[in-house]
Amino acid sequence: MKLAIVGATGAVGQETLRLIEERYPQHDNLKLLASKRSAGRKMDVNGKTFAVEETTDDSFSDVDIAFISARTEDSRRFGPVAAQAGALVIDDSSAFRMDPAVPLVVPEVNGEDLDWHNGIVSIPNCSTTPLVMVVHPLRQASPIRRIVADTYQSVSGAGGAAMNELRDQTRTVMHGGPAEPDAQPQQIAFNVIPQIDSFTESGYTREEQKMIDESRKILHAPEIAVSATCVRVPVFVSHCIATHLEFEEAVSPGEARELLSEMPGVKVLDDPGSSVYPMPVDAAGSNDVFVGRIRKDASHSNGLAMWVVTDNLVKGAALNALQIAENAVFRGAVHGKSK
Incomplete structure (x- = not known):
């Protein structure tokens, strides 16, 4: 099956690719998508080099399963587009979680809810x-x-910028400098x-x-x-x-x-x-x-x-998304190009 990872350069996207290498070491039928800023970046997965593409409305015409690990507004824009193109969308944001028409799934708990999806499945918050x-x-x-x-x-729950802020802020405070919060609302080092x-x-x-x-x-x-x-x-x-x-x-x-x-x-x-x-x-x-x-x-x-x-980043996000995909395939709930 053709897998698309939207947000491939982010923390969860990279974890998804690591798990694909771990669980499916021969699989290289991938499309790596991200923002315009990241387009052109090269990433190696399972021995193959991929050029990251900008995510557009035309990105999903050949995709069976689309993992979206991006901003909520990106999910709201591209989720329905990808589903309309025939892909099963597995979304990591809060965009669709409480929509009654969208299953919210942890496979070990309620995998049977995949039987009634309408093209989009949400994964829960990482906590x-x-x-x-x-x-x-x-x-x-x-x-x-x-x-x-x-x-x-x-802090990884708040993304890469928050992780960098903890690292840099800790170093600064240890040397007597001021903490200057940016990615977090308050000082996070030693707090x-x-x-x-x-x-x-x-x-x-x-x-x-x-x-x-x-x-x-x-x-x-x-x-x-x-x-x-x-x-x-x-x-x-x-x-x-x-x-x-x-x-x-x-x-x-x-x-x-x-x-x-x-x-x-x-x-x-x-x-x-x-x-x-x-x-x-x-x-x-x-x-x-x-x-x-x-x-x-x-x-x-x-x-x-x-x-x-x-x-x-693993069971709280990327692994749960992959397990949803595996369960959906097992249950015959993927209706994309590859059937």
Whole structure:
């Protein structure tokens, strides 16, 4: 199949290409697309050199699957165009996530939703994906009434400019210079920022509202009460979530560990006595969602608390998109030129 990667030169686009090389080392039927500024740049994938092309309305006539990892406005413009041309669009932005006509998919959780797509499929926010990955298997033990998720999100979630800012700002501050925020709203070096995206009238940020709304949609559970606080931390890669779940009936930590161990894509690292628990440095570059510190919630008899970590560029974005494509092919849900 002909694959197009829109935003190929960005952090998620490059991770998508790395995963294509890892999972499909012979596949070179690719089209690399980006902004006009990046057009002409050369990129090597699976031993073949590609020239990056500017994304236009005519870019998708020969494409079977289009991965879009660009600005939201680019997704809104090119997503429908690519779908109209016959491509299956797998979009990484927030443009279509809450559209009732667009599936929002984490394949291990709700892959069956691919059966009713109309040309566009959305992937969730990079902090929503690991949350629903651990919530989904635990619902087998007892229905979940309430989720409280407090995130510790790395700067790579804000793009390459934010990563460069953390690196440069750290060096400057260490030598006594002033921090001059640009890519982040406040100083990020040696600091944490309790704001990701803009604030809404409710007092929640748009990032927090995404987690609330997207989790309910993916889990098909509009009745679950969800609250989130999203914080940016001075870490380059991997998002962490302090997760508190309230069940209808009590679930033991042992039962939770067993269910999570059986969940595809989830690994349990939970031996606090030996200082074994998930950390960003260990999750970076991994395909899995890691969970540890699983314990009874001291504030509620039917509650559990746990610590969740995943690489936000891998399972939080690029890998999830590729897995959607794989599942769509398996389910016969790709209707492009190659059938």
